[in-house]
Amino acid sequence: MDSKETKHVIPGDVLAYAEEYLPGKNTIEEDSRIISLCSGEVVKNDKELTANVDSKIKVIIPRNGDIVYGNIVKNDSRQTTIQIAGIEREGQLVYFQAEGYIRSVHDYKKDERNPQTVRIGDIIRGKVIRVGQNLELTLSGSNLGVLKSRCSRCREILVIKNGTLFCENCNRSELRKAAPDYGEPEIEKR
Ligand SMILES: [Zn+2]
Structure with missing residues (x-):
């Protein structure tokens, strides 16, 4: 054989x-x-x-500085919770599940140009800044932020218009900390 x-x-x-x-x-x-x-x-x-x-499935151990993808599942004044579904490895998106959080007070507010602007349901790209039972993430960074978002009023997908996120259905804009490749994330899937 x-x-x-x-x-x-x-x-x-x-x-x-x-x-x-x-x-x-x-x-x-x-x-x-x-x-x-x-x-x-x-x-x-x-x-x-x-x-x-x-099975070719490798155990992924997250590290500080890793780029992760997920969606916002909870968002209040103190903390944002993210359900992580992917992690970048060698420039590619690899399936990875974990819970992440962003401590709002320590994050967005030091970045005056980008006030706290994520909402439940947003798909985000974040960076790991602390590895624990859950991963602490940040969205402070030029390549980080929201990749896909829906209108909080009608749930239509927001588009970029004049540098801000805009709902063409409601004819109004919404504030988000959008990533520069919002709408067409530059990432290879694996
Ligand atoms: Zn709308």
Whole structure:
């Protein structure tokens, strides 16, 4: 058997027969067959005679300075809560789930040109400034801020008009700390 060839499997695929291999990583044995429990690449270890699936999912450990993406789920005068859904790794967006927060008093108010201007539902790009149980984020930085936002009155997606966010439905503008690439985020998805 040529084990050099890369073979992709999805959950439920048969990798091998139990007479040939033992179930290894991300696999189980069922009815004398070795079955994949995840999507990934088949890795057969001919020394230990195990059939494994490499899920290619790496454990991501956030660090200070990391760029993360998420949406605002809670926003009050003291704290903004962000549900993080992605993190940048080598210029690409990688799936990553965590809770983040921004301490409003320590953040926007020192930036006079950008008063506190996010709302629940906004999609943001933030920077990690403290790693703890939850991640403390900041939006202070020229490339940081809101990437997508809806009108607080009619829920229409706001567009950039004359440098501010504008609802074409209500014909009114709203204040946000918008990122420079608002509307068309410059990020590669992975
Ligand atoms: Zn509107």
